[in-house]
Amino acid sequence: MPSKxxxxxxxxxxxxxxxxxxxxxxxxxxxLLAVAQAVEIAYFPEAVRSALxxxxxxxxxxxxxTTPDDAERIREVRRRxxxxxxxxxxxxAGGIQALxxxxxxxxxxxxxxxxPDYIRTLATSTPIADHVPVxxxxxxxxxxxxxxxxxxxxxxxxxxxxxxPHAVCIECKRNGNVxxxxxxxxxxxxxxxxTGCAALCPSYNRGCYGCYGPKETPNPPSLSRWLAALxxxxxxxxxxxxxxxxxxxxxxxESERHGA
Amino acid sequence: MARRxxxxxxxxxxxxxxxxxxxxxxGKVENAEFRIFEPPRFFEAFLRGRAFTEAPDIxxxxxxxxxxxxxxxxxxxxxxxxxxxxxxxxxxxxRLLYCGEWIESHTLHIYMLHAPDFxxxxxxxxxxxxxxxxxxxxxxxxxxxxxxxxxLGGREIHPINVRVGGFYRAPRKRDLAPLAERLxxxxxxxxxxxxxxxxxxxxxxARDYTFVALRHAEEYPFNEGRxxxxxxxxxxxxxxxxxxxxxHLPRSNAxxxxxxxxxxxxxxxxxxxxxxxxxxSPLAQQAARDAGLEPVCNNPYRxxxxxxxxxxxxxxxxxxxxxxxxxxxxxxVAAEPRAGVGFGATEAPRGxxxxxxxxxxxxxxxxxRIVPPTSQNQASIxxxxxxxxxxxxxLPDDALRQRCEQTVxxxxxxxxxxxxxxxxxxxxx
Numbered sequence: 001m002p003s004k005x006x007x008x009x010x011x012x013x014x015x016x017x018x019x020x021x022x023x024x025x026x027x028x029x030x031x032l033l034a035v036a037q038a039v040e041i042a043y044f045p046e047a048v049r050s051a052l053x054x055x056x057x058x059x060x061x062x063x064x065x066t067t068p069d070d071a072e073r074i075r076e077v078r079r080r081x082x083x084x085x086x087x088x089x090x091x092x093a094g095g096i097q098a099l100x101x102x103x104x105x106x107x108x109x110x111x112x113x114x115x116p117d118y119i120r121t122l123a124t125s126t127p128i129a130d131h132v133p134v135x136x137x138x139x140x141x142x143x144x145x146x147x148x149x150x151x152x153x154x155x156x157x158x159x160x161x162x163x164x165p166h167a168v169c170i171e172c173k174r175n176g177n178v179x180x181x182x183x184x185x186x187x188x189x190x191x192x193x194x195t196g197c198a199a200l201c202p203s204y205n206r207g208c209y210g211c212y213g214p215k216e217t218p219n220p221p222s223l224s225r226w227l228a229a230l231x232x233x234x235x236x237x238x239x240x241x242x243x244x245x246x247x248x249x250x251x252x253x254e255s256e257r258h259g260a
Numbered sequence: 261m262a263r264r265x266x267x268x269x270x271x272x273x274x275x276x277x278x279x280x281x282x283x284x285x286x287g288k289v290e291n292a293e294f295r296i297f298e299p300p301r302f303f304e305a306f307l308r309g310r311a312f313t314e315a316p317d318i319x320x321x322x323x324x325x326x327x328x329x330x331x332x333x334x335x336x337x338x339x340x341x342x343x344x345x346x347x348x349x350x351x352x353x354x355r356l357l358y359c360g361e362w363i364e365s366h367t368l369h370i371y372m373l374h375a376p377d378f379x380x381x382x383x384x385x386x387x388x389x390x391x392x393x394x395x396x397x398x399x400x401x402x403x404x405x406x407x408x409x410x411x412l413g414g415r416e417i418h419p420i421n422v423r424v425g426g427f428y429r430a431p432r433k434r435d436l437a438p439l440a441e442r443l444x445x446x447x448x449x450x451x452x453x454x455x456x457x458x459x460x461x462x463x464x465x466a467r468d469y470t471f472v473a474l475r476h477a478e479e480y481p482f483n484e485g486r487x488x489x490x491x492x493x494x495x496x497x498x499x500x501x502x503x504x505x506x507x508h509l510p511r512s513n514a515x516x517x518x519x520x521x522x523x524x525x526x527x528x529x530x531x532x533x534x535x536x537x538x539x540x541s542p543l544a545q546q547a548a549r550d551a552g553l554e555p556v557c558n559n560p561y562r563x564x565x566x567x568x569x570x571x572x573x574x575x576x577x578x579x580x581x582x583x584x585x586x587x588x589x590x591x592x593v594a595a596e597p598r599a600g601v602g603f604g605a606t607e608a609p610r611g612x613x614x615x616x617x618x619x620x621x622x623x624x625x626x627x628x629r630i631v632p633p634t635s636q637n638q639a640s641i642x643x644x645x646x647x648x649x650x651x652x653x654x655l656p657d658d659a660l661r662q663r664c665e666q667t668v669x670x671x672x673x674x675x676x677x678x679x680x681x682x683x684x685x686x687x688x689x
Contacts, residue, residue, distance in 0.1 A: 099302075
């Protein structure tokens with residue numbers, strides 16, 4: 001039922017995920033009440049008890065598709081949404097649960113569950129864009145809440161979100177960090193990883209581990225040669241590319257070049 | 261006959277996807293099911309073959325609301341397997357990080373998820389229209405919890421600074437000083453939160469729960485202690501699987517953790533508080549008494565007040581840790597891989613979180629076992645529904661449904677956590 005006021009209607013949907021990306025919206029402590037002024041938070045079960053109704057101007061979708069029911073439900077979400085934006089590594093790449101894509105899901109179910117025959121699950125965990133058209137993908141595990149506010153603002157204003165797709169390295173240099181790989185020999189995925197985290201790990205003396213997935217036009221084979229020179233063996237290299245964005249094509253393909 | 265069914269197909273204001281059904285016949289509860297339809301993610305399966313160093317980052321992704329709990333149980337289990345001990349300032353920093361998560365997670369639940377039940381709103385945003393000051397206080401208090409996580413962990417969700425043996429980078433003493441100023445405000449706000457929640461109307465209901473929580477010789481428990489109960493249980497984390505088991509109940513298609521004698525038990529704030537009241541700081545004890553709480557609380561509807569007392573304690577404890585902090589020489593204790601089994605149990609905001617890992621000699625994980633708090637509370641949630649609903653039958657359907665929801669939310673259930681291990685019932689009918 002369309003509302004009488006003219007506020008755009010926002011919906012937040014959850015598929016297979018940890019809830020962390022939608023929590024980012026509630027973690028906008030300074031902006032949350034302002035956002036609630038600008039939009040009608042019409043469907044957000046994690047925060048509000050309300051029924052599904054009508055169409056939504058902006059749908060934020062967290063999580064990946066892992067069950068036959070969810071593959072159906074995402075089509076319903078698309079039908080109800082003017083704009084559909086996916087948030088986080090699960091929704092944009094399949095998440096850590098996409099590690100099943102490299103394994104036998106029946107064997108996985110048998111390891112975790114006493115009665116695996118009761119589990120109705122797909123053999124793969126896939127991003128939302130594999131199932132329905134997506135208007136924008138916001139990356140990260142978890143997403144950056146400042147970028148989330150930017151995305152919501154941009155869609156309300158009818159413009160493209162300003163979310164740069166370059167490597168973590170650029171932000172890291174801008175922060176004035178000493179390169180952990182060059183100076184300390186610490187393996188780092190920064191050169192191939194999408195920015196958005198403010199180059200957090202190098203600022204804490206550790207290498208990037210790829211929370212935001214591949215950057216635009218990455219060159220993982222080149223990075224892998226450097227990492228091998230630092231002493232990483234094939235198994236370690238494979239593991240490095242296979243975490244929260246394991247199913248994103250550049251990381252998936254590179255991981256398949258390594259391993260036991 | 262007089263059959264009445266209360267169903268909620270998608271429970272709101274909890275973390276994850278859950279539902280429940282209560283079937284009543286002639287004024288008696290015939291059946292109560294708390295169902296999980298959150299898809300499984302198979303963490304225990306894909307942890308096999310990973311390096312021991314990866315466990316804190318990977319298991320954090322089980323839950324975006326309580327990632328620190330997963331990181332802490334994982335690192336303690338790994339350190340147990342590798343035979344190292346983390347003491348002194350690094351141990352204190354871990355406690356401080358956990359204080360941040362308790363403040364953030366409990367405040368989210370108190371203000372945004374649970375208080376609307378008591379005050380009659382669909383959520384905190386609607387509640388803010390009439391209770392703006394309270395909601396803003398809650399948001400600011402939550403923010404202080406997040407600031408601890410951000411300073412120590414790098415970010416509030418899935419912190420990056422935790423490793424087996426300690427941290428990647430330890431904060432300077434001067435980094436913590438501004439945080440102390442914020443925490444002084446937070447401690448006052450937490451005290452105000454205790455008073456605010458104490459003024460809600462609570463159904464007078466109680467049950468003779470079996471409480472299970474950690475207990476430490478000196479401290480209110482976060483990372484260390486023996487697993488104890490109010491029925492005489494007193495064991496180490498390594499003995500957990502000798503005393504607890506997950507049974508398969510066909511009616512709900514869900515695994516429930518129970519004591520091996522088949523009894524349900526309760527973990528989380530109510531249990532922690534009732535087993536450790538004497539370990540709370542004097543300020544938190546006094547606030548609890550002033551709020552009308554006894555040292556043992558058997559009324560689950562008052563769990564919101566107990567959570568507020570724990571937030572107050574966490575602020576108080578964080579200030580104590582910051583005041584006593586001395587910078588460590590190194591941010592971590594080095595850990596060499598070796599074959600072995602390690603056990604870890606820590607107090608997540610929602611209760612006891614158990615991890616067990618078996619490692620190969622090169623540190624590769626061969627087997628992983630994780631039992632989250634909500635899995636352990638599931639049996640108790642259903643028993644609460646069975647025991648309490650009959651006494652609310654004079655309520656009309658909508659109000660009864662809401663009361664049932666409130667009864668489930670008493671536990672702050674985290675379904676995302678529970679699901680990698682809970683069996684599914686995808687019949688959404």
